[in-house]
Amino acid sequence: AIAASEYQTDALATVDRPFVFAQLSANAYKVQEDIDLSSLRNRVIDGVNNVGNDFNSPGISNVAPPIPPVPDLPNFGEIIGERIPDSYDFNRSGSTTGAGLGVAWPVYTAGRTAALTGASNARTQEAVADSILDKNELYNTLIERYFKAQLAIIAAYLREDAYDTLQQTDHTAQRLFEEGFISRVDRLQAQSALADAKSESIKANNDARLAMIALQRLLRTDYRIKPTTPLFVSSKPLSDVSYYQNLALTNHPGLQKVAAKRAQAQQLRALSDTGYKPTVLLYGFSQVEKDPSWIAGVSASWKLWGGLDKTASLAASDARIRQADLSEIEVSDNLLLLVEKNWNDVNNAQARYQALQSNVDLAQEVLRLRRLGLQEGVNTTIDVVQAQTQALKARTEQAQAANDYVQALASLMQSCGTPLAFNTYLNAADIRLPTLYTQ
Template sequence: MKFALSTLSNSVMMVALIASAASNVASANESNTELQNNVTQITDADYPSDIQKTHAQDSSLTTNQELNRAQQPIGLSTVIDPITHKSIDDSYSLEVPSLLSLEQAQNILLQVSPKIAANQAAIAASDYQTDALSTLDNPLVFARVSATAYHLDTDVDLSSLKSGVVNEIDSIVPAIPNLPDFDGLVDERIPDSYNIKRSGSTSGAGLGVLWPIYTAGRTTALIGASDARTQEAVADSLLDKNELYNTLIERYFKAQLAIIAAYLREDAYDTLQQTDHMAQRLFEEGFISRVDRLEAQSALADAKSESVNANNDARLAMMALQRLLRTEYRIKPTTPLFVSSRPLPDVNYFQDLALTNHPGLQKVAAKRAQAQQLHALSDTGYKPTVMLYGYSQVEKDPSWVTGISASWKLWGGLDKTASLASSNAQIRQADLSEIEVSDNLLLLVEKNWHDVNNAQSRYQALQSNVDLAAEVLRLRRLGLQEGVNTPIEVVQAQTQSLKARTEQAQAANSYVQSLAALMQSCGTPLAFNAYLNAADIQLPTLYNE
């Protein structure tokens, strides 16, 4: 399994957002106009058919296909993780640009995530276990070689043998007259003990075969259970990958929102600088009081502080994205926040997708398959095992033996009845879990579907607030020049405009996050990209590819 980590040594620091914002606009007035006109029209497409096509493509991708797509034909080596500084073997270096679109970030995430790499290893381990079990029914051929050296030195006690012979002779002699003295002959010929000394060596070699020709389905059940565990590992990998996709979208667009917020704060600070300058002139000419002048100075100081805080928040959000993609430098997102004015397909469409594609249901199915295979294995408890066997010595005129054997378990070991009851309970557990998971998925999809619609409605409703606040600010600034309005009124108008624009950007982020959650709950997270490409409203972005 390949696990890519970026090893770029050039650390590209993020350009300060305030300086970047200032260099991208000619003046505060021009930047105001740019942010107020914050919708970009794109070509209309057949929204439902495009999305359905993408869902179908997304659901047809298997885990292995996506993992193979993420890998690159680069020589494996040992790389150093830029975050933990730990060395990782069998990996390859990966160059990650600083400017990244969402789709680029998704592709890189597959290659640099330790969780995805760990899940790949778990799937591979389970696959290898299944491969190992698949040869259980194959003939087992073994060789036996022996070499033995021996030395024997012992005394054999013959007194009992000698006594027995004498007793037998004594019982026979009285019946036969004129026999010689056999007692003396026995004493002379048979000693009381005999010493044996022997030494030497022996050697031998042979070949044997064991072939289980009938196992009552035990091997098939074991292989099936192992394969089901592999499917469970695949489902776990899909769950983790979908969650990582969702985390990426969350951090990516939170960074975009933080950048917009920092830009808006800087724009407000620029505007208040102009207001402060005008207030100073009006105060010097006696058109406003000292209190009005001090209020303008206080508002400018607050704006400066808020701008610095927003800038720091943007850096933190970009750092969170950097950590996820495991780079040594800031990642600058180029895909803008977006909202689609088109209505979503009916909620039933997404619920059907969830029941078809969600890996949670795939995991439950894998659990049920394991229980079924364990049930089949338990059912073989009293069935025989039949084996062919043979053994032959490796000699010029060898001895050999061959035969067939069958064995039954008569008593002992696992209780078959209890094992069957246990597997039946596990199957029932899986069936009931499928019902519970399906119910929860349907409810989750409906919640996320409503969240997307609510965020869409809120964004559209806030547009009038943005337009109204911008017009009020314009009139207040003109009024300040004419001496009709006070600096504090301009500050209040500026605050209201900033609030409206920020709330609308937040609504766009809520739309994006809710849409990502909806796609994740359907089990098709990559379909998010089709909605992104079909969106007809895009917010401005500071960084461009």
């Protein structure tokens, strides 16, 4: 889209320059017509006879000396008339060739050329803004799929770890059941929990595989992507929301697109304003011959009436400019609101991650004690399974909070129009979850 707009602008840049044209012609013709000469013949006979009569009129004899009588002369009118046929068959055919060179130069267009070029430039700016919006969206999609793959890998690891733990619990329950320390109900509950853990582990592994395939499809590689950048959280507070709002008002391509729309409307108004202004053209043409004929001159033309209504065209352009102004207000308000929402989402995810750390530590300690209690006969398998579930839930929720932080941070940077600034926060993060990718 950018290339098409740029080429169109280049094409319009030469519209007011002189242009030279060549003209070649080759013609074959045949003209055939039966011309009626009877009326012409009659007029000739009458005319000749009338001339003879004029010499014998009384007025002539009074002015000129008397003319002696002459013998009878033949009827010249009839004689001449006999040589003129009643009709003539005209039949001609042949061919002609010709060549010529001409030049025309619009020396004054009342600003029409500048308006057209300006509108094309504005369309290029709009295409650039759309491209930036697409690139920012793609980068945000990359972050989303990349770290969702990391989260899915962590979830698969936690499910696998929970399955391994419950295998140990099931083994312990089997030994205690054989020794008579627990009932058959407790033994069956341990087996049921182990089956559920195995099913959840398989599902989590499939989800992780699908997340990695989605990342691979986005990057269009023939090989599996190995995500080595871990999920992260920064314990440092963000800058004030006004800082990010100012970034958005300065850098967001949505506002650049609105500005391009306004520029197009302004150029179209300038074009409409030239409706009754003249166009001046220098021109010349010469035949390519030994003794050529040529013509050169200047012409000026005004539109006096007809065509598009100038007043209505100007009103339409003013309405478009007004629309662009209102769109800028709307986009700015929506951006400010979006930035504040994303800013709050980042802070909420940061606070939730930090709050969940105590839950993780507590759940791990409870699980350790429940497993010891099962070995001592103090706790049942249900107690261990519940503790295992709570530990898995706490660790999963914390990983989810880290992913929420990453995604909210990416959305915040995108809403500011600075998506690549995400990398700065990534490198500065002081909390990083482990990278658990395995081949």
